[in-house]
Amino acid sequence: MLALFVGxxxxxxxxxVRSTVSRDLRRFDAAVVMNDLVEYAAIYASSGIKGVLDVFPAGQSSDSSAIRITSPDGIILFEEIPPGIHVYAWPAKPPSNDWSARKTVLQELTSPETELRLTIGAIRLRDGNYLWFGRTDEEAQRYQHNITIYLWLAGILAAAVALLPVIWYSHEVLIPIRSFTNSARRLHLPEGTARLMVPRAIPELQTLASVVNAGLDQILSLTRELQSTNDQLAHELRTPLARVRGNLENLLDKSDNAAAQDAAARSLEEIDRAAQLVQHILTIRGGDHGALRLYRQQTPVHQIITNLVDLFTPAAEDRNLTLGIQQGLDLVLNLDRELITQAISNLLDNALAYTPKGGKINLRWQAEGTGVVIFVEDTGPGVHREEMQMIWERYNRGSSAVVRHPGIGLGLSLVRAISTAHGGSVGVTNRVTGGASFWIKLPQG
Known part of the structure; x- marks a missing residue:
């Protein structure tokens, strides 16, 4: 754009400039005609027509100038007009009959037979006759042509000189800024390893990128340290929780105190919830690091989904929701049935939580290659585009989830970990008719 502006x-x-030069050349031609008229009038006054005839060929180009003397009635008394100027229609008389002595007039003539213009002037002589002198702009056009060439050459050179800083600015500033912007767009990717890239840029941009990247490195390091700590804590808590649960079960079996039994039962529920949370963290860790142990078996996909629909139908009816199933092909995959059931259950839990009353939830599946893609679709609010990658990370939740429902953000990360462990992938899109469509893609295994 800047180069276009400069050009x-x-x-x-x-x-x-060319227009100005053309105008000045026309003025110059007019001035030449006026000066020659006065000069020839003086020669005529002193030597008559013979003097003009003697002087004219010596002082003028035979191709570009012409002279004529006419009587007051327009009769030609003398003329010297080259063939190229005969194409112009000379007036018989000057445009005004009320002339004072030696008054001059100018007129510009054109002809369809030539591109040249003829500037003619007339002056009234002392004996009443009129002296005409004409000059074509052939020489002026030649000068103008040469000047135009020089101007364009100068313009091209000026453009080249002017574009040098533009090219430098584009190469050293604009292109790095675009690269800077494109790499900045990747900073939201879940891995957290994206960095600002400005390999060839001015020092200021390189410094800015280095400072930002250093901050991102520190954030990534702290995030990984936090995740590692959480994983370690989860691993360490599993055994103590099992012991506490055993003690509570023993208390529940042996105590005759109703209040103690009730407290023990409630405590067991909380212990189970905590143990499930620990197990989720460990499962996610195993899936992220490729260490999750799978107990694969040949499993009909439709059987898993049908069982889940039967299991979740009462909960859907309690919320005045319609839970449906769209039958697909009878596919059998080699997978960990328990983990895949857990992953789809998490997606159903989300759909039940965010679909408003009177809404619909639909499960369907379709073959893709030798594998399958399982969809859980709802008529809820959908997912913001900028959050479609982030919600699959540990401890990250969508903006609507933070406002409406409590939680720590492990459900979808567990789904991704299970899918990854099977060699698959996950994703979400917003439906055209409203709501979200979560999917799990699984290979044959």
């Missing part, structure tokens, strides 16, 4: 500015300047 346009130079072109307009050249056009303006």
């Amino acid at each position: 346009t500015s130079i072109a307009l300047t050249l056009i303006f």
